[in-house]
Amino acid sequence: MSDNRSGGVARRRLLQGAIAAPAALAVPGLVGGAAGTAAAAPVVPPNPAGFDPESPRFALAVLPDTQYLFDEDRSDPQPLATTFRYLSEQRGLANVAFMTHLGDITEHGTQDEIDLADQTFEAIDGVVPFSVLAGNHDIPGGNDQRGDTPYLRAFGPSRFAGSQTYGGSSPDGYNSFHVIPAAGREWLVLALDWRVSDAGLAWARGVVDAHAKLPAIVTTHDLAYADDDGAAELSGNGRRLWDGLIRGKDQIFLALGGHYWPPGRTVLTNDAGHDVHVHITNYQDRYYGGAGMIRLYQFDLARRTIDVETFAPWFLTREAGERPPLGAEVIELTGDVDRFSLPVDFEARFEAFAPAPKPPQVPPTRVIGKDTVAYWRFDALGLRGRVEEGLTVADGAVAQDLTRKGNDLVVRRLHSTAAGLLTRSLDHHDGAPTHASLRFDGGQSPDRGAILEAVANAPINKEKFLGGYTIEVFLKLPEPFEGNHAWMGIFSWQGRAGDAGKTAGYSPLEPTCSLNVSPERFLQYVLYPHVEDASPTSWSHALPVGRWFHVAVVNDGAQTVVWVEGSPITRNPRQPAHGIATLGRPFTIGATGWDLGFGQGFYGLLGDVRISKRALAPTEFMTPFE
Template structure:
């Protein structure tokens, strides 16, 4: 940080300006002295434990050479991490050079710690305090850690690096001599630099897609604005993260506001480029954030992070942005890898003093609301204006007839949305095995209780479904069932099976009315099949894939090798959402999957085959005590039955 803006919301200390050489006036040192920070690096963190200062540079460089392994993040993992490092200037200040914290942060990034899957590191400027060549020499030797491992990173100039009174047209500086275009180009993510060299862009792959990161000088010239806008225009499908030294400042409550220059960036670059969804800057403290609406009416998350005002100049503290595309969330954490290293038990010998002093211990990890938080973003929706996710095309029925298919029903060839399924309509078994379905009506039913629909699961082969409208009254409603003498009616599946179905429950699904309705069921009671035992209901059907009152899937069947039932259970499913369920038996054990994910409540007791009484199978109907007891309320899409166990990658939603 350098200058103090005049915004009434700013809580930054008022300090003297830096001259063009980057040397501080006395006001800065007075402030630091009052804050208790002067000389922090000249003493040990605990008396006699560790010595820092210029003499530590060689040790840091030595440890740098062995840090980490080759940079190999997983580009397709839906969870990945962007590391952000703000102002490190107090660690590189004339003869007060303390590279150890920066080296430790780089070791953390290179180590692939845990499941971070770190894909990129972005420094936010003010790398040095005075922009001197000797300061950048010390910085450069630590950044070589990243260069040697092929790490993807960006740097940019803050006002302390280049002086506050110039733009990206300032010409040569020690910063530019250190972080050259040639050096940046060694990274596989480097996309290019502005002619002046002070602005760069980077394209990295993460979460199965490409992302564009702009690393912009602390003050863009008109040429710099034109360059940045052209970079975005040249990459029209990529989400964009803007990093620069100054955009916003925050009040003590963590509410961020655009600075005067930040407003220029907003108006000249961010507002009209819908691809920009996140901006990151340092310069001011305290940290904070805000969410602004761009010209397209979409959110832009504006974050400021800077810890130079804290103990040991922030100790090269890093902030991690952990993108989780499965949860549509970015989880943000802030911590100091260097202090973590010192606190690690491996550094403690018998009888040795804890190397972390009281002030350092408070900086290991920051957990306030402005330092540790989550940002919910529906990525597909947010990026749909410039990179819409293409809908999956329908797949021909013959492509779904895997080996062993004994029945395949789909509903994408019927009437218009909401049109009634005719009483004489036959739903053909597209496997060609003759397991066709016909409509059945409960006595007293009127109207159109079974209708065609264009709704479907996004991964469903057929783009259509049937809407069942059961409401808990067994005397009303319609379902489908296999025709008499269909081969499926006699099938016992003793060598294994896979039953699959797509379905959706409506938002008004009511457990008091709709509990224990079935997606797929089989006529015939367990008592008729001669099944006995204390754990059975003699009046329940011999096979059913049902939904409990808690919207839990239940596969309850009577295998050939058991006198009782075998039951797989699911978990409570949210309403108004399409799901895929698959029940797979390998000839011995049965497992149930939802959206390709194996569920927990799968029995370990062997279950061989399915008992049959040569009666029909029902789609959307549930028989109890020999009569229809419940009709499904919701949509049912493609249904496929195979007489062998399928792998997950063979399911219809794969």
């Protein structure tokens, strides 16, 4: 530990509460058994649910300096024993993938202190994979070439030989690495001695190079220090690690250290121009030597976020009346350096060394089924001509119905729209059959846009779909989302609801079926069924901009459900909805009409569109969802 503090870093407000605690555990009094004896804690097997290495959400537990719990005859390992018990129980519930200790396990590194720590750590051997590293209080000094020590005999390579995550150690035994399966991929964790030699740095670089596609986390004891506001900067040893390892290895995105207090964090830029998050985690100055406090880094790849929280299981798992007053004050820490969220676009951050595999294009024969009524795609096969970013699509161009059932679409501009307002794009949804799309630049004031409408005799224009249907489309709203695009249409059937004898809807002048975007970017599916005089309407949540979505409108012959990315939206009507009240007028992509005319066109990108004559399950969508 040290009290050197300086530097600066932007701070973020906390975003997430602590994880739910299990039922209160029976924890003995504040002080455990006789000093020098491991506290008795029942052996708890892994949670029956078990760790799920495929879940997009997992936790990395970080355990900083525990030295004051292993301090000669002043030792009390019970707080740490409770932390280990908690992690064992949370292994499945919180999907804890790994725990890493940041050094200074003990105060003096004596044989007695190490033996007591050794016994305490037995609680998670084979239960929760973990790494340790030597801090300055664990060893007599020098760098990782110091030779044999009580620490090395207890926490060296022999301890981890049976661990499923253990990858190996440096020849001296003081540096190690683990490969962690989590979120459907592998992650590399380096546990480096508090003073790594040149040989140790060379070994670490070799480990990273040997695992060239794995995102990596560096853990060590002496890395950075912070001022009282949590603004962190590298220590002298941290600068050596940065220059000798971290900055030149783009795989390393997170570096964690203890040793100093107060805790803090900063973001540095590596040689590849990417962010590296540098954090100090140390609470030994808090009540009861930190009481075995842990920090959970909750990785959420679906939300592209790492949520961080800090708490003391020794206090958290006790009934309120059993907590000492000071313990009640540090159950969980909520300062900006203790509880925060890091936005991380994992795919983009790891793209340079581990690009996510992209699905290949799918031929039409694998997209068209026996119930497919129409299928349009905007590559060179479905829309003749070169597929080049920004290339204008001319009026009169034909998007072929690849089912060959005669539902071809023809391009035409609305109003006096300029030619460049409908262009080709190579942008696409990762799960789309086709790696191409159309960019529409429609809008209001003045009204402008372009549409693709079915030819006059296309069967799709008068299809009633009484047995059910599924209409699928890939769409993306641009970022930034500029201009006025309220109530723009994605697809529709032309024709007035009043002409179909419908009186129960918003207006007899609107079309009989349309998918639209509200001013708040909610999807709105409006339907006038063939049978009922009704207008059941579905509403989604607000669609984020700059992201592709697969949208499916599914009707089982009686009711309609709209799906976004394989997820049903909330506001789907329960009203009966049998068929679509088509009037023989053209099916249209790129706008929603009004009184047989058009105002604005769609603003965004549209990919493959498919219509099927029955309700499809999510596993049958153009991009299957399990």
